[in-house]
Amino acid sequence: MDKVYLTEKEPIHIKLADMKFIDSCTEILQNSDLGKAYFSDYEKAADMLTYAVGQKNVYVALDRNEKCVGFIYYMTNGIFGNYPYLHIVAVKEEYRNCGIGKQLIKYFEDNASDSSSAKYFLTVDDFNPRAKKLYENLGYKCVGELPDFYKNGINCYLMMKRRG
Numbered sequence: 199m200d201k202v203y204l205t206e207k208e209p210i211h212i213k214l215a216d217m218k219f220i221d222s223c224t225e226i227l228q229n230s231d232l233g234k235a236y237f238s239d240y241e242k243a244a245d246m247l248t249y250a251v252g253q254k255n256v257y258v259a260l261d262r263n264e265k266c267v268g269f270i271y272y273m274t275n276g277i278f279g280n281y282p283y284l285h286i287v288a289v290k291e292e293y294r295n296c297g298i299g300k301q302l303i304k305y306f307e308d309n310a311s312d313s314s315s316a317k318y319f320l321t322v323d324d325f326n327p328r329a330k331k332l333y334e335n336l337g338y339k340c341v342g343e344l345p346d347f348y349k350n351g352i353n354c355y356l357m358m359k360r361r362g
Contacts, residue, residue: 222266282310
């Protein structure tokens with residue numbers, strides 16, 4: 199369990215999600231650019247997250263009151279059946295720009311693979327340049343473009359980072 203501080207008095211910790219966090223994660227997702235583009239239907243978003251939590255692929259960032267302020271959804275063998283894939287990172291709107299997204303991504307990188315030569319993958323859509331810039335600042339490189347990948351009219355960038 200890692201800690202990050204929003205302020206000097208507000209510790210955040212990350213842990214494996216359980217079903218009690220579905221509603222808060224769904225709300226956080228739906229209030230993100232990603233959620234607005236792909237998960238505007240609450241039931242569809244909740245079903246996807248319920249499945250992911252059941253697969254033990256979702257980790258939540260919690261404040262000291264155990265309130266969910268963000269989450270990640272990743273698969274350890276999600277790309278080519280062999281490499282870790284970060285499917286979703288989302289942070290509650292009022293907690294954005296506090297370092298929670300970076301901490302969640304670091305958690306993914308620290309825990310998704312124990313290989314010293316790991317490669318980490320994620321995708322980011324063309325409508326989300328701030329997220330793309332964050333990933334680039336964290337060492338991810340664009341290795342491909344996927345036109346109309348998830349939805350017609352939206353291009354998706356495949357990004358990769360090598361450990362070390």
